[in-house]
Amino acid sequence: IRPLWALCFILLLAGCGFLKPAPVAPAKAGPPAGLNALRAEAVMEFKDSGNLSGRAHILVKSPASFRIEILGPFNSPVTTISSDGAVLSIFSDGSLKTYRWDEENPVLPYSFAPEELTALLLGGGPLDPAKPPPLTAYRITRDKDGNITGVIKIKDGSEVFRVAMSDFRDAGNGVLPFSLTVDDGYKSLRVRYKSLEINPDIKPDVFNIAPAGQTAP
16 A cells, blocks of 8 residues: 555656746736835935945935935945935035026036936936926837837936936836936936835835925035
8 A cells, every 4th residue: 555655646746847836927017006206225325426335225205305314334324315305415524415496507416306306216207297398398118018228318408317226126016127227327226126115105205304494505
């Protein structure tokens, strides 16, 4: 009897070898439906006249709010870049600088508007149907699954910035690019998400790091 059971067991294993696992259902293309906020752990890299890189905490809330904390030793922020949609605040080396979001402001350190970076950090979807400002256009490229892989902003016939997105992963009812690079030819920003949470509850006051009563130039 024992040899018979052994033979049956061997035949069963052999039969299982011919069974193919069920294919994983493809993730829905594009950002998850109803995506309007995100909390993430990431690796960030800024390049301009110098380099700044490290692990980061990121908070994003549509339509134009974000907070990026670059972490140093002991997970303490060494640089914080934050926007509430009206004011851009940069805290670094113990000093806080604030700027009004104004495309005509010559001292604004970045080429993107707050709603543009917010949209990009949320996967780029909000830029697709968005009506751009006058004399501005977005050239958007997609992969075969419909995910946004590239964005070029054109203003007055000139390229303002170029965006590349890759490493698309399931984020629940949709996908998000876990790798994002924004380059304007002078400065570049690279984000690589390590983990993220979709639509967390984020209080609006976390995006304003300027002291009460302080105004931007």
